[in-house]
Amino acid sequence: LTQVPNNFDLLFLDNAHVLINAHPSSNREDPNQILFLNLNKPEEKKVVVEIEDTPSGGIVRNSVRDIYCLKSTWDYPAPPVGSHTLLKFKASQIESAIKNGTVLQESDSQINITLDGGYDVAINPFNDLFVSFLDGKIVKINEKDGTVQTFCTTNGSFSYLGFYKRKEFFNPFEPSPAKLAASMTDATDTNSYLL
16 A cells, blocks of 8 residues: 555554554654555555654554554663653544644643553553553553553563453453453563463
8 A cells, every 4th residue: 555664553543544653764863753544545644743752652542532652762671760651632633633734743742641661552442541561561541640550560571452352341350351462572582472
């Protein structure tokens, strides 16, 4: 369909329209972009969000179509405190940016929740947010009060997150058809698992 250099994540808005989180070049001075793409006219990409000083990362959408993305850092390993930020752009902001050709900035975010790391983000229909960390934990975030609590830990590294049967009720330690799937590499860095 099209080439999108340095892309990290793709989010379907409907069957014909997607958002892609990608860094447009190898120059770190250029801002990261969230692009809108009509799959029927893939040559017509629109930049809807630009975020300075970050590589591309995960994006998800909640039940009212607000968009969350993770601002990370170019440093590896990441500084241990406050190096990442969870950002939220309201559905109306994204729709306006697509329609009017405006570009949102980090300052337009509706929340700025500081995290001590992060790699990918997942959300279920009940707006429970989860962020994976390369240092071996997954946190759950309450957007309303900004609290961050450890959901699980491992002696290894978590990377990609997603929900299996995401529309079903999900709560830790309660039987549910919904499952939070995570990609994990063990402490030896030789074995990878899908949990």
